[in-house]
Structures are given as structure tokens and as C-alpha cells.
Amino acid sequence: xxxxxxxxxxxxxxxxxxxxxxxxxxxxxxxxxxxxxxxxxxxxxxxxxxxxxxxxxxxxxxxxxxxxxxxxxxxxxxxxxxxxxxxxxxxxxxxxxxxxxxxxxxxxxxxxxxxxxxxxxxxxxxxxxxxxxxxxxxxxxxxxxxxxxxxxxxxxxxxxxxxxxxxxxxxxxxxxxxxxxxxxxxxxxxxxxxxxxxxxxxxxxxxxxxxxxxxxxxxxxxxxxxxxxxxxxxxxxxxxxxxxxxxxxxxxxxxxxxxxxxxxxxxxxxxxxxxxxxxxxxxxxxxxxxxxxxxxxxxxxxxxxxxxxxxxxxxxxxxxxxxxxxxxxxxxxxxxxxxxxxxxxxxxxxxxxxxxxxxxxxxxxxxxxxxxxxxxxxxxxxxx
Amino acid sequence: xxxxxxxxxxxxxxxxxxxxxxxxxxxxxxxxxxxxxxxxxxxxxxxxxxxxxxxxxxxxxxxxxxxxxxxxxxxxxxxxxxxxxxxxxxxxxxxxxxxxxxxxxxxxxxxxxxxxxxxxxxxxxxxxxxxxxxxxxxxxxxxxxxxxxxxxxxxxxxxxxxxxxxxxxxxxxxxxxxxxxxxxxxxxxxxxxxxxxxxxxxxxxxxxxxxxxxxxxxxxxxxxxxxxxxxxxxxxxxxxxxxxxxxxxxxxxxxxxxxx
Ligand SMILES: Cc1cc2nc3c(=O)[nH]c(=O)nc-3n(C[C@H](O)[C@H](O)[C@H](O)COP(=O)(O)OP(=O)(O)OC[C@H]3O[C@@H](n4cnc5c(N)ncnc54)[C@H](O)[C@@H]3O)c2cc1C
Numbered sequence: 001x002x003x004x005x006x007x008x009x010x011x012x013x014x015x016x017x018x019x020x021x022x023x024x025x026x027x028x029x030x031x032x033x034x035x036x037x038x039x040x041x042x043x044x045x046x047x048x049x050x051x052x053x054x055x056x057x058x059x060x061x062x063x064x065x066x067x068x069x070x071x072x073x074x075x076x077x078x079x080x081x082x083x084x085x086x087x088x089x090x091x092x093x094x095x096x097x098x099x100x101x102x103x104x105x106x107x108x109x110x111x112x113x114x115x116x117x118x119x120x121x122x123x124x125x126x127x128x129x130x131x132x133x134x135x136x137x138x139x140x141x142x143x144x145x146x147x148x149x150x151x152x153x154x155x156x157x158x159x160x161x162x163x164x165x166x167x168x169x170x171x172x173x174x175x176x177x178x179x180x181x182x183x184x185x186x187x188x189x190x191x192x193x194x195x196x197x198x199x200x201x202x203x204x205x206x207x208x209x210x211x212x213x214x215x216x217x218x219x220x221x222x223x224x225x226x227x228x229x230x231x232x233x234x235x236x237x238x239x240x241x242x243x244x245x246x247x248x249x250x251x252x253x254x255x256x257x258x259x260x261x262x263x264x265x266x267x268x269x270x271x272x273x274x275x276x277x278x279x280x281x282x283x284x285x286x287x288x289x290x291x292x293x294x295x296x297x298x299x300x301x302x303x304x305x306x307x308x309x310x311x312x313x314x315x316x317x318x319x320x321x322x323x324x325x326x327x328x329x330x331x332x333x334x335x336x337x338x339x340x341x342x343x344x345x346x347x348x349x350x351x352x353x354x355x356x357x358x359x360x361x362x363x364x365x366x367x368x369x370x371x372x373x374x375x376x377x378x379x380x381x382x383x384x
Numbered sequence: 385x386x387x388x389x390x391x392x393x394x395x396x397x398x399x400x401x402x403x404x405x406x407x408x409x410x411x412x413x414x415x416x417x418x419x420x421x422x423x424x425x426x427x428x429x430x431x432x433x434x435x436x437x438x439x440x441x442x443x444x445x446x447x448x449x450x451x452x453x454x455x456x457x458x459x460x461x462x463x464x465x466x467x468x469x470x471x472x473x474x475x476x477x478x479x480x481x482x483x484x485x486x487x488x489x490x491x492x493x494x495x496x497x498x499x500x501x502x503x504x505x506x507x508x509x510x511x512x513x514x515x516x517x518x519x520x521x522x523x524x525x526x527x528x529x530x531x532x533x534x535x536x537x538x539x540x541x542x543x544x545x546x547x548x549x550x551x552x553x554x555x556x557x558x559x560x561x562x563x564x565x566x567x568x569x570x571x572x573x574x575x576x577x578x579x580x581x582x583x584x585x586x587x588x589x590x591x592x593x594x595x596x597x598x599x600x601x602x603x604x605x606x607x608x609x610x611x612x613x614x615x616x617x618x619x620x621x622x623x624x625x626x627x628x629x630x631x632x633x634x635x636x637x638x639x640x641x642x643x644x
Contacts, residue, residue: 008452009575012459016569050571063572 005305010072013054013065017076020049029081032211033356036203038085040164043092047119052093056101060114067312070094074250075257081353083360084212086254091160092116094250096123096169099188099243103231112167112190125247126156126170126191126217127240133158134373136171136240137182141219143172143189150174150229152191152222155201158367162215163203167192171240174233187236189228197222208359244369245316248325249307251368255328255361256301259335262357263293266339273344286342293335300327319381326374329364336361385438385532385554386494389429389462390485390515393446393453394419394505406600407607408475409505412449418456421500423567425560426460428530429498430568436532439463441492445473445484451583458578459570465583466492472588475600478506482514484598487591489519496537499559501526512559522552525559 006014024045032038046052054069056062063069070093077086100113115121132138141154152172159168168191175185191198202216231239267290270281280286304324310316336358340347347354365371395401399414432438442457444450445468454465468488476484489497499512509525516523527539528547535554540547542561570578588595596602620637624630638644 008455009572009579012456012570012575013572016575020569049569050573054572058573063576065572065576069572 005068005309006072007068010068013069014072014076017051017073018079020051021076021079025077025080025082025085029085029211032082032084036210037213038082038088038211042085042089043119043122045119046089047117052089052119053117054093056113056117060101060109060117062117067308070250071253071308074253078254078257078261082211083258083357083363084209086258087209087363088161088212090247090250090254091125092119092123095243095247096125096161098246099169099230099239100190102242103188103239104190105227107227108190108230115166121166122161122164124159124161124165124168124215125243126159126162126168128156128158130155130157130216134370137177137186137237139171139173139186141170141172143174143187143224146223148226150189150224150226152189152197152219152224154219156217156219157215158204159215159217160212162217163200163213165193165215168217169230169243171236174236183237184234185237186240187233188230188239189224190230191219191222191224191228195222195224207362208356209363210359241318245318245321246311247368248321248374249304249311249316251364252304252321252324252328253308255332255364256297256304258357258361259293259297259300259328259332262332262335262339262361263290263297265353266290266335266342269339269346270342280342289338289342293338296331297335300324300331304328319378322369322374322377322381325369326371326378329371332361332364333358385432385436385496386492387429387432387438387440388443388466388489388492388494388497389422389425389440389457390443390445390497390499390511391422391426391453391457392419392500392503392505393417393444393450394503397504403610406475407610408600416450416453418453419500419503419505421502421504421562422457423460424562424564425498425500426457426462427565427567428560430461431565432496432532433461433463438496441466441494443485443488444468445481445488447474448585451585454583455578455581456570458581458583459575460568461570461574461577462581464581467583467585468588468591469585470588470595472595472599475603476598477603477605478508478510479514479604480598480602482511482518484588484591484593485511486515486518487593488586489515491586491591495535495554496532497555497557498530499557501559501561509559512557516557519557522556523559524550524552524556527558527560528563530558530560530564 050063051073053062054065054073055067058064097113097116100108116123129139143150143152170189170191172187172189174187177185197220199218200215201218204214206214270286271279273280307320307324340354340358343354346352393416395409396415396417402410404410429440433440440462442454442462442465444454448469454467458465468484502509512525513523524539526542528542529540531538536551537554537556538551539558541550622630622633
């Protein structure tokens with residue numbers, strides 16, 4: 001009897017992705033980490049393999065798969081030996097482009113979604129600003145009407161893929177904040193990065209996710225055509241709140257899968273490493289530590305899969321998604337931290353992957369809505 | 385053009401093997417996979433499908449449970465499957481298998497058959513040539529390059545010193561080596577489509593093969609004993625002491641091994 005949500009077709013997809021990840025990505029992970037740059041060929045190669053459009057309808061050249069096929073990709077990418085790569089690809093497939101499919105015009109789908117899926121255009125999602133992160137409504141990047149189009153001014157920061165992006169799905173203020181309509185006055189735009197006045201002001205240096213390029217972007221009098229508006233004018237806040245559900249869910253899936261990978265390698269190490277005449281897995285405290293983590297990961301996975309199942313049916317529950325994001329982010333880092341402890345000095349050494357994983361997994365508790373933001377959402381929806 | 389690609393379900397070479405009392409690998413004990421060499425023959429067929437609009441059928445001789453292997457082969461974009469399943473086939477040697485494949489091929493129309501040159505379990509390399517012999521068609525084995533133009537097939541036949549260019553008229557049987565191409569990964573679309581591709585399952589009786597031509601009892605080869613391959617011997621290490629002696633030693637070694 002099958003108790004997993006995955007069909008034999010998903011299993012076949014998983015086997016094929018696993019081979020790709022092990023043969024073509026993992027051997028380069030260290031080099032990308034050192035370069036601070038994932039090789040550019042990764043996008044078109046994954047596009048060619050159909051991996052950037054697994055859940056995109058076939059009419060746009062996607063694979064036409066369900067959400068579980070996306071889950072398979074997110075899970076398998078955690079085997080590549082880099083947290084940066086799943087993040088960069090997640091931005092491409094599950095953060096910057098779903099709003100195009102959901103809210104975009106036919107033309108926008110052809111111009112942005114299709115090449116993003118082929119890996120010939122790299123996508124970023126631009127929400128955060130130097131003075132507005134958790135508080136999305138506080139953004140200041142402003143679009144003013146100008147003839148048939150708009151002129152944009154402002155800054156976006158911590159933008160993943162931002163140094164090399166061809167376009168940014170950007171959250172922009174289009175009208176002054178109105179106390180009577182707290183959700184209004186914000187719109188989404190598809191901004192091409194080669195427009196005059198668009199500048200990559202800096203490639204940011206970070207504690208982890210070092211192979212992923214993170215940019216500070218400046219926009220000065222950037223002329224934007226009218227058809228760059230994505231969805232409905234002034235309705236962008238609601239649209240981005242929808243987008244964030246998919247972003248958080250994919251992050252949670254990767255977090256849980258990453259926790260499993262970390263757990264497996266910690267277990268292997270404890271069986272191999274000896275102290276006081278026996279493998280350290282011979283100590284009850286080690287086994288209990290691993291058992292506690294495995295139990296927590298299983299529980300988190302069940303919660304996340306439940307949310308995936310709902311998402312697959314076109315439904316979502318904001319409270320549940322926030323819980324998934326919160327638990328997965330915390331767990332991924334906790335397992336990485338415990339794994340470092342179990343590895344002792346080897347865990348702290350740059351020679352092994354343990355410390356990279358520890359640095360990379362720390363981000364999840366901040367990016368995509370920090371832990372505190374998820375708790376605020378949950379507490380509001382619970383009516384506490 | 386109609387192409388048939390015979391494929392085999394083999395034990396995963398990475399997995400632990402269990403040898404049963406009948407001195408054959410217990411195929412249910414470990415993971416089974418589409419024989420990795422078949423990925424190259426399938427890739428070659430898919431390329432011909434793309435360039436010449438060929439129709440490609442996958443052929444598998446094996447137990448019912450091997451259907452997943454046929455579906456796997458179909459997921460690369462092939463058009464349909466033919467599976468020969470019959471309890472009497474169990475334990476067949478290369479010749480018995482070749483007889484079944486030959487009969488299965490006779491039941492279909494085709495111009496070209498593309499085999500892998502060997503399977504990763506038995507590695508006899510006998511089946512493609514045996515099938516060609518039984519059918520009386522040209523056999524072009526060990527192909528590292530394959531071209532079809534009109535009704536002529538040309539291959540580069542690999543051997544120790546390089547390759548020969550060999551050609552034949554269709555219908556013909558080809559076997560390919562792994563150097564021939566770089567197999568693709570099946571796409572999810574292909575995997576999904578494989579579910580609904582036509583697959584015919586036939587028995588020996590359907591093909592007109594009698595049970596006394598196949599199976600362990602009618603094998604020409606008998607296995608009496610087996611033992612694990614001896615461990616690899618350590619290679620020769622040439623240390624460079626800066627005097628240039630190492631270069632001379634290397635040169636002697638290469639001459640000795642007939643590399644130079
Ligand atoms: C590597 C990396 C990649 C990123 N990629 C992207 C990207 O591609 N696109 C993008 O738009 N953004 C991206 N971000 C930005 C990320 O989403 C933000 O950093 C995050 O949302 C937090 O915003 P902030 O940094 O401004 O922190 P702040 O909002 O200033 O928060 C600071 C602290 O205050 C807490 N806090 C805030 N509000 C409350 C509250 N109401 N109650 C209690 N505590 C609160 C926060 O939880 C946090 O602990 C990325 C960030 C990093 C580091």
C-alpha cells in the first residue's frame with residue numbers, strides 16, 4: 001500500500017532529478033560556494049530538462065505536473081551540497097514567476113514566464129527595501145504615472161538572483177498610503193533590468209547562502225511601459241500576500257527535506273566516529289538526540305505535506321502555511337546546529353559541509369518573513 | 385522508419401546481490417533497474433525519432449513485474465511497448481533469450497533494431513548477434529556512431545585499435561556501446577505520458593515459441609560454480625625524485641603495456 005502522496009510517476013521523476021543533481025550539480029557546489037556565484041549554465045540546463053516548469057501548464061511549454069512534482073524537485077535539490085542553489089531556483093520557479101501565471105496577461109506569460117521556464121531569463125522577486133522588510137506596506141519604491149507608462153524611483157535590497165536577473169517581479173507603491181484603505185496603493189510590476197536608470201548598486205556579502213547572488217538595486221527615473229503592470233493597479237498588496245504563500249510553502253518543503261539530509265549525515269557520522277572506545281552513536285544521549293530530531297522532522301513533514309495537499313487542490317490556509325514556514329525554518333537550523341555539535345571540531349571546520357549547512361540554514365528564520373512575522377500572522381488568525 | 389529497442393531489466397549494479405540456489409541472481413532480492421546500457425540505445429532511437437520521424441517500440445522479455453521497466457523506457461518518449469512474459473522463460477541463457485526476442489521481432493514490422501551491446505548483469509554481448517543470425521539479417525555490433533540514410537544504416541564499429549565503418553541495408557540489427565551518445569533524462573511530461581502509451585503483453589504461445597526451446601532446462605550453457613571477482617591488485621606507483629628517472633620508468637611502462 002502506498003501511504004505517500006507520491007505516485008510511481010513522481011518516483012520516476014525523483015530518480016531522474018536525483019541523478020541530475022548528483023551528476024551535474026553536486027560536483028560543483030564547493031566551487032560555486034568559493035566563487036560566490038552559481039554557474040550561469042544551471043538555469044538553461046534545468047530549463048532544458050523541464051525542471052523550471054514542472055507545475056506549469058503544458059500550453060506554456062511546462063511539464064503540466066501537479067504540485068507534488070514541484071515538491072519532488074524542492075526535496076531533491078537539497079542533495080546538491082549547497083543551500084544557495086535550491087534558493088535561487090526556488091525564486092525562479094516558485095516566487096518570482098507564479099504571480100505571472102496567476103495575474104499576468106497572455107503577453108506577459110509569453111514574454112516572461114516562458115523564457116523563465118526555459119532558463120533563458122533569470123527572475124527575481126523584489127519586495128524588501130532598505131527601510132522595509134517585515135512591514136511590506138512601508139515600501140517606498142514609487143511608480144508615478146507618465147503618459148501611457150510609469151516612472152519608477154526607489155531601492156530594493158537582499159534581492160536573490162538580483163545581480164544577474166533579467167527581470168524583477170517588483171512590489172511598488174502606486175498611490176499614497178490611505179488610512180481608510182490600508183491594503184491599497186501598492187502594485188506589482190515586471191521590471192526589466194536593462195532599463196535606463198536601473199542599477200545593481202551592490203552584490204551583498206553574507207554569512208551564508210554564499211553561492212547565491214544577493215543584490216541591492218537602485219531605480220532612478222526608470223521609464224516603465226504601461227504593460228509592465230502585473231495584475232490590477234493598487235491591488236498589489238493582496239497579490240503579493242498570495243505570492244508569499246507559495247514562497248513560504250516551497251521554503252518549508254526545502255527546510256524539512258534539508259533537515260532530513262542533515263540528519264542522515266549526522267547519523268552516519270555518529271556511527272563512524274569513535275570516542276571512549278565506541279562509536280558515539282553508542283551513547284544513549286546521541287541516539288536520543290537523533291530520535292528527538294527525527295520525530296520532530298516527521299511531524300513537521302506531516303504538517304507541510306498537508307499544506308501541500310491543500311495547495312495542490314488550489315486551496316490554502318494562511319495560518320497553516322505560516323506554521324509550516326515557522327516550524328520548518330526553525331527545525332532546519334536546529335538540526336544543522338545539533339549536527340555541528342555531534343561533529344565536534346570537524347563540524348566547525350571549513351573542510352566539511354556541516355558548517356556551510358549551518359550558515360545556509362540560518363537564513364530561513366529571517367528570509368521570506370521572519371519567525372516573528374509568522375507568529376504574528378498565526379496569532380492574528382487565531383484571534384489571540 | 386520503424387525501430388525496435390529491446391531492453392532488459394537488470395539488478396541495480398550498485399546494490400548488494402543475492403545468488404539463489406539455482407546459481408542465478410535473485411532478482412527479487414534487490415532493486416531492479418532499466419539496464420544502464422539501454423539508456424544509450426534508447427537515446428539513439430529517440431534521436432532518430434526526432435530527426436527522421438521514426439516510430440519506436442520498446443521490447444522487453446521478462447517477468448510481469450518488469451512492466452515498470454517498459455514504462456521507464458517509454459518515458460524517454462518512445463511510442464509503445466511489447467512485453468514477452470512467460471514463466472517458461474525463467475533461467476534462459478543468451479541463446480534462449482535470443483530465440484524469444486527473434487520471434488517477438490518476427491511478430492512486428494521494423495526496419496532497425498537497436499540493442500545495447502551488453503547488459504550490465506550477464507555481459508555476454510551475445511544476444512544482438514544471435515538474434516541477427518536467427519533472423520538472417522545483417523548484424524552491426526559495437527556501434528559508437530550510427531547513421532541511417534534511406535535504407536542504409538552505417539555504423540562505426542568499435543574495436544581495440546579504433547573503429548571500422550560498416551554499412552548494411554535495412555532491415556538490420558545494431559548494438560551500441562556507451563561511447564555513442566550522452567543519454568538525456570526523461571522529462572516529467574515523458575514520464576506522465578508513458579503511463580498511457582500502448583503496451584502489448586504476449587506469451588510464448590502467442591509468439592509460437594515452444595517452451596522446450598527456452599528456460600533453464602534448455603540452456604546450452606550450464607553454471608557449475610561461481611566466485612566473486614578477485615580484488616583489484618594495487619597499481620605501480622612511480623615516484624618522481626627529480627632526476628628524470630621517473631619519466632624513463634613511465635616510458636618503459638607504456639612500451640611494456642603497448643601504449644607506445
Ligand atoms: C540572503 C537573503 C536573501 C533574500 N532574498 C530576498 C528576495 O529575493 N526578495 C526580497 O524581497 N527579499 C529578500 N530578502 C529579504 C528578507 O525577506 C527580509 O530580510 C525579511 O523579510 C526581514 O526583513 P528585514 O530584513 O527588513 O528585517 P526587519 O523587518 O527590520 O526585522 C528585524 C527584526 O524585527 C522583527 N520584527 C519585525 N516586525 C516585528 C513584529 N511586528 N513583531 C515582532 N518582531 C518583529 C523581525 O522578525 C526581525 O527579527 C532576503 C534576505 C536575505 C538575508
